[in-house]
Amino acid sequence: xxxxxxxxxxxxxxxxLADEEKFARKVLVCCGPGCLASGAANVVEEFKKLxxxxxxxNFSVEALKETGCHGLCEQGPLVVIEPQGIFYTKxxxxxxxxxxxxxIRKDExxxxxxxxxxxxxxxxxxxxxxxxxxxxxxxxxxxxxKISQYDIRxxxxxxxxxxxxxxxxxxxxxxxIDEVTKSGLRxxxxxxxxxxxxxxxxxxxxxxxxxxxxxxDEGDPGAFMDRAIMEGDPHSVLEGMIICARAVGSNDGYIxxxxxYPLAVQNLQLAIDQATEYGFLGENIxxxxxxxxxxxxxxxxxxxxxxSSALMKSVAGEVGEPRAKYVRSVxxxxxxxxxxxxxxxxxxxxxxxxNEGGExxxxxxxPKSTGTKAFSLVGKVRNTGLIEVPMGTTLxxxxxxxxxxxxxxxxxxxxxxxxxxxxxxxxxxxxLPVDFDTLTEAGSMxxxxxxxxxxxxxxxxxxAKYFLGFLVDESCGKxxxxxxxxxxxxxxxxxxxxxxxxxxxxIKMEKLSEMIIIGSLCGLGKSGPNPFxxxxxYFRDEYLAHxxxxxxxxxxxxALIRYDVIAEKCDGCMACIxxxxxxxxxxxxxxxxxxxxxxxxxxxxxxxxxxxDAIKVT
Amino acid sequence: xxxxxINGKVVKANEGxxxxxxxxxxxxxxxxxxxxxxxxxxxxCRLCTVEITKEEWDGWSNFVTSCLYPxxxxxxxxxxxxxxxxxxxxxxxxxxxxxxxxxxxxQLAEEYGxxxxxxxxxxxxxxxxxxxxxxxxxxxxxxxxxxxxxxGHGKKVAPPLDEAPPDCVGCLACALNCPTNxxxxxxxxxxRTIWKKQFELISCARCGKKxxxxxxxxxxxxxxxxxxxxxxxxxxxxxxxxxxxMGRIASWSREVVS
Numbered sequence: 001x002x003x004x005x006x007x008x009x010x011x012x013x014x015x016x017l018a019d020e021e022k023f024a025r026k027v028l029v030c031c032g033p034g035c036l037a038s039g040a041a042n043v044v045e046e047f048k049k050l051x052x053x054x055x056x057x058n059f060s061v062e063a064l065k066e067t068g069c070h071g072l073c074e075q076g077p078l079v080v081i082e083p084q085g086i087f088y089t090k091x092x093x094x095x096x097x098x099x100x101x102x103x104i105r106k107d108e109x110x111x112x113x114x115x116x117x118x119x120x121x122x123x124x125x126x127x128x129x130x131x132x133x134x135x136x137x138x139x140x141x142x143x144x145x146k147i148s149q150y151d152i153r154x155x156x157x158x159x160x161x162x163x164x165x166x167x168x169x170x171x172x173x174x175x176x177i178d179e180v181t182k183s184g185l186r187x188x189x190x191x192x193x194x195x196x197x198x199x200x201x202x203x204x205x206x207x208x209x210x211x212x213x214x215x216x217d218e219g220d221p222g223a224f225m226d227r228a229i230m231e232g233d234p235h236s237v238l239e240g241m242i243i244c245a246r247a248v249g250s251n252d253g254y255i256x257x258x259x260x261y262p263l264a265v266q267n268l269q270l271a272i273d274q275a276t277e278y279g280f281l282g283e284n285i286x287x288x289x290x291x292x293x294x295x296x297x298x299x300x301x302x303x304x305x306x307x308s309s310a311l312m313k314s315v316a317g318e319v320g321e322p323r324a325k326y327v328r329s330v331x332x333x334x335x336x337x338x339x340x341x342x343x344x345x346x347x348x349x350x351x352x353x354x355n356e357g358g359e360x361x362x363x364x365x366x367p368k369s370t371g372t373k374a375f376s377l378v379g380k381v382r383n384t385g386l387i388e389v390p391m392g393t394t395l396x397x398x399x400x401x402x403x404x405x406x407x408x409x410x411x412x413x414x415x416x417x418x419x420x421x422x423x424x425x426x427x428x429x430x431x432l433p434v435d436f437d438t439l440t441e442a443g444s445m446x447x448x449x450x451x452x453x454x455x456x457x458x459x460x461x462x463x464a465k466y467f468l469g470f471l472v473d474e475s476c477g478k479x480x481x482x483x484x485x486x487x488x489x490x491x492x493x494x495x496x497x498x499x500x501x502x503x504x505x506x507i508k509m510e511k512l513s514e515m516i517i518i519g520s521l522c523g524l525g526k527s528g529p530n531p532f533x534x535x536x537x538y539f540r541d542e543y544l545a546h547x548x549x550x551x552x553x554x555x556x557x558x559a560l561i562r563y564d565v566i567a568e569k570c571d572g573c574m575a576c577i578x579x580x581x582x583x584x585x586x587x588x589x590x591x592x593x594x595x596x597x598x599x600x601x602x603x604x605x606x607x608x609x610x611x612x613d614a615i616k617v618t
Numbered sequence: 619x620x621x622x623x624i625n626g627k628v629v630k631a632n633e634g635x636x637x638x639x640x641x642x643x644x645x646x647x648x649x650x651x652x653x654x655x656x657x658x659x660x661x662x663c664r665l666c667t668v669e670i671t672k673e674e675w676d677g678w679s680n681f682v683t684s685c686l687y688p689x690x691x692x693x694x695x696x697x698x699x700x701x702x703x704x705x706x707x708x709x710x711x712x713x714x715x716x717x718x719x720x721x722x723x724x725q726l727a728e729e730y731g732x733x734x735x736x737x738x739x740x741x742x743x744x745x746x747x748x749x750x751x752x753x754x755x756x757x758x759x760x761x762x763x764x765x766x767x768x769x770g771h772g773k774k775v776a777p778p779l780d781e782a783p784p785d786c787v788g789c790l791a792c793a794l795n796c797p798t799n800x801x802x803x804x805x806x807x808x809x810r811t812i813w814k815k816q817f818e819l820i821s822c823a824r825c826g827k828k829x830x831x832x833x834x835x836x837x838x839x840x841x842x843x844x845x846x847x848x849x850x851x852x853x854x855x856x857x858x859x860x861x862x863x864m865g866r867i868a869s870w871s872r873e874v875v876s
Binding site: 302304319320323324326472473474475476477478479480481483484485486487488491508511512515518519520521 | 660661662663664667681682683686687688701704705708709712713715716736737738740747748750765766768769770771772773
């Protein structure tokens, strides 16, 4: 039953589309990581249970799809009714009956499950009208939330594997590479190397065999773009890889996925099995004589294994340590053979580039950073979630139009981009267009697309300390400047946060950072001091407040703050007393409470629990 | 043949050679703790970093570890530029914070004018600088009995599961090549102890001197195809035997000639 010709693929697409059109509606339940964590699996079960019992005209349980991440994780679990595009938020199992009776049996809307715009306080029915979605342009995430994450038929119905058929039957390998080169696609993993150039170098490499690797070792805290694609639209990654393999002359590929992404591992394997069954993978693909196989290689979750040379060592079963790249891995990569390594998002873009042409892709974005980029927008914004925008969109548009601004209307302080080795940009940089070069010039970086927004209650010293600590643990430990240098940099950041540091320590940190950048072996070490360097660049005053005044302006660094009860506001409700784990608060019901500073461990629980705003931090 | 300039002097080198070898051949001292001719260059200690540039680079320069940077035509190398010296000092300073009690590191630090680390000394540190020479040499010997374990600042060298390593033959290649002499072993009577594992030492059948461990003899015999009874006699007695044999041959030939 393998598909042997492009014509057979077209027939299949028509057949699967017709199968879908038998039903008047489609119910899409988001089963991305965020929605699953807030109970999407229960919603699916409830739908299945009820739909088995109920008889609805032109509808059956087959029209219920478990999709990948829809994007607006903040409001999950999400349920979408197509073709109308009705968007239900925070759906629980108890709401399912109502949804079926109202929006499936009838053509009406359950108003209390609709999204409420925080600015206008009005409910919005269709997701396309919500500013979180209306400002996005999705290419890599094109199928997320729209097709079942388990079913190749959904992918084929949407035009899946058409690009592969085109690349295999109508294009020569060099033409594929030309198209990718024309698109200007730069590696989405962070380095931003031109994919077309990488492919061309590998194709020309004389040594055989050639390998294709997909890097799914997404390790930045707060980043989940690649995870969402691997879980929700695994076939787009496979299709991109197979096209790449054809272009560079490879018969063996690997997808390196971290073990902490069990659903990604499972869905990728399922997709590989389905694609093999349909003849898109394996021997004699689409009857063209071309063969390609993909294996899933599971990583142990070491951050450094996202670095290409460490990743290749890990795939080969060795300790995941980077090597010096005076010889590039595209010539001497996996098993010392020529290897193309691209990130998940890069591969997911490839089928679109082949189908619609490189020029169309290049018309989006900026001249040097073409196309779109997926980001995981997290932190103190209202709409946290997965987004994709054209390159060159400003940070302000992303944070305020899509993200809906800062939670509780607090002041924006900084946005951390590019993961641990990226940097923090302040309010003055909000109008910067987001692309590879602009972010690097501003002292941060694009990275793989993590975007963490922080408000005035985040201390930049504490933030730098957190990321440095992460890097100390995640350094591979091979070379001295990264292993020992980052450790000492972290210790000095701790010293500042404890009010023990001097201005000489700051100078020492700056010099040490410079040496770590010069001396480290791989990109992780070379960008390791960035959490410190970018925060000191834009928030030197805040560092100096810790050093000179022994004060943490954001009220975060425990050694430098104290919590006090504001007597005029305290109504003696006992909430803080009950919450305090170290019994540092005393007082009777109805009387003003008092915090014993000797006992207080500055955890901030009282501050969080008091709804009279009667506790202040100074 | 490749021509390059090191510290102002034009030197010749063979294609494929690494910079460090050429630099040392020129009599220039560049420290390196993780380097050993017997194993592939690794680039972990970073002490052999040098500054390189080329005429056509328009004043731009790069910092590379000379142990694994292959020589190139027209390369201009500075082994002791101000930035290189500063980097080396920083690296030694950092190692001194890690191993404040290591005589080898202290001596190296003193050569660079550092008597006390300017960083926070690491509590409960041992003197291992994690250069990985022991594990790489063990691999090269064909045993791979020890490896680095974990990552980040808590990385260490250890046998699997911190137990007596099944693949260790007690050859001491790790301990004898450790730049900071941190791998402990003892030879007491005919028992050698290393990595919590005990080995029986072979006594020379002629002179009674302790030679290598039985396990090492067996491994060598298998790996290098040498008869096992070769190891019953120590190297010195083998040599004596050879001298005696040669002497006998010499006296026979004298007899024949006369």
